[in-house]
Amino acid sequence: MPREFSTLLVERRPDRVQVQLNRPDVRNAIDQTMVDELHLLCGELERGPRILILCGTAGVFASGADIAQLRERRREDALTGINSELFERIARLPLPVIAAIDGWALGGGAELAYAADFRIASETARLGNPETSLGIIPAAGALWRLAELVGEPVAKEIILAGRILTAQEALAVHLVTEVHPADRLLAAAHALADRITAQDPLATQLAKEVFHVPRARHPRADNEAQAVLFESEEKFARMTAFLERKKR
Template sequence: MPRGFTTLLVERRPDRVHVQLNRPAVRNAIDQTMIDELHLVCADLEQDPRILILSGTNGVFASGADIAQLRERRAEDALNGINSTLFGRIARLPMPVIAAIDGWALGGGAELAYAADFRIASDTARLGNPETALGIIPAAGALWRLAALVGEPVAKEIILAGRILNAAEALAVHLVTEVHEPAALLAAAHALADRIAQQDPLATQLAKEVFHVPATEHPLADNLAQARLFESEQKFTRMTAFLERKKR
């Protein structure tokens, strides 16, 4: 993975990658350069699967898409799905993705968080989709991911009526699963990553993959994944260790 990023701060560990969105002068607004650099991160994690932690800098996750660039985009840009293509790629990464949300996560920033497998927040977090106030729609996932996460009534309040959720409200509707003091947020994200890393990586990858297949593909997809795992060395090693612990 290239190390000369201009919009991201990247920390690599053997089992995870921590990516911080880093455009503090514009509250981490997502511009084309950040999109391109996140694609490079995805390419690396597709080749070498690891947990991904996404966070912001300076008390902000991402204030949204870069409005200066967004204003100049035309129909062809919309049809190219610039943000939606990236967020879909992040959602499909082999290993789980954790969004650690501090401060504002609005518009495209919120949609990036919705694409993660886990969302945890600081008590300063604010999440919402104000796109219709700018004459557009949230077309990078909110119109379908958000309803799946929080239900149609709350999703419509956010998308159609401009409601911004604070951390307590986001926790109450299960949009986030944990709330922490800002100073403790990244430690909590790494603690969650530690728990994920204790599982068998292949089983975790297949569980995530099958979790997201269409309903019509169950139970065949489950059985095919389980058949692969039933022949894996880790299955025998981990189950033998479990039985040995029970004997003690």
């Protein structure tokens, strides 16, 4: 049976899992326990692929890494990549990940959102990476993912000059794709999940996998994935249904 967690609230459905970061007393700061529990969740989703919806608690997505723990970390801790390994695992999950961002998503919390396939936001969302103000760098993905998402000039403003994006600013640079009132954010996340689940799961899984392969592996990776799908029963069923609808 799936275990319960101390830092996460988990709602499981047949086609998706909603995970609520739940350390409201410290604005959902990501501590070692949360990292460990998210790794357990990843293992569950790797064994049985489902869409993952990540959200926060009490108007905060995640305020960042737990500073009390971060202050005590040393060279050896940095080299183990505590958060970067987790966020890379989340990014590699077989089916899409949706980050529903309400309120603050800063530092490690923003980097967790950057690892998702989709980011949608509430009107009160704020995203940024203030790590350099604390004497460190955003080493869990922002230094490369953020430039891929919003371009180098905006990424440097956020990382090197401490810019915090509002929801509308994040929408304008395509860091998020939807903005909703806070009380409708989760419904919007599930509506997006519904659109994803209307697709063929295997095709969605392979599309995500091939999307992220290095450029040098295209088009061979595309052709190999398509070869698998060309033999799938679901492909024949869906195309037959399409052709029959077209006849009507």
